[in-house]
Amino acid sequence: MSYIVGAACVGCKDTKCVEVCPVDCFFEGPDMLYIDPDECIDCALCEPECPVEAIFSEDEVPSNQIAFIEINAKGAELYRDANIVETKEPMAHESPYSIEEAIEITLID
Numbered sequence: 618m619s620y621i622v623g624a625a626c627v628g629c630k631d632t633k634c635v636e637v638c639p640v641d642c643f644f645e646g647p648d649m650l651y652i653d654p655d656e657c658i659d660c661a662l663c664e665p666e667c668p669v670e671a672i673f674s675e676d677e678v679p680s681n682q683i684a685f686i687e688i689n690a691k692g693a694e695l696y697r698d699a700n701i702v703e704t705k706e707p708m709a710h711e712s713p714y715s716i717e718e719a720i721e722i723t724l725i726d
């Protein structure tokens with residue numbers, strides 16, 4: 618299992634989550650961060666760090682955000698060269714998108 622970054626991260630990218638990850642498994646795309654499901658050790662440290670509650674345990678992802686399980690796996694692969702381990706300036710205080718829009722923006726073919 619893994620932790621999953623969901624819709625609230627899209628267009629927000631607060632990035633506080635990355636500092637606590639003991640295995641450095643966050644990767645940065647243009648609109649959101651992705652957790653590599655093969656590297657995540659399920660420690661749960663990142664979940665409370667996110668101020669917009671974008672992070673879920675894989676078995677607790679809300680039904681309307683299930684697409685993000687695949688989005689995280691694909692994003693972590695696509696943005697392999699963009700490992701992020703230090704917090705930086707957020708894009709915004711919160712995501713400007715609906716969940717549907719967030720999925721559309723981040724869906725990787």
Ligand code: SF4
Binds near residue numbers: 637
């Ligand atoms: Fe990293 Fe732990 Fe979060 Fe997985 S659950 S992404 S290992 S901080």
Ligand code: F3S
Binds near residue numbers: 632635666667668672
């Ligand atoms: Fe995104 Fe929350 Fe991390 S908004 S970058 S999952 S702290």
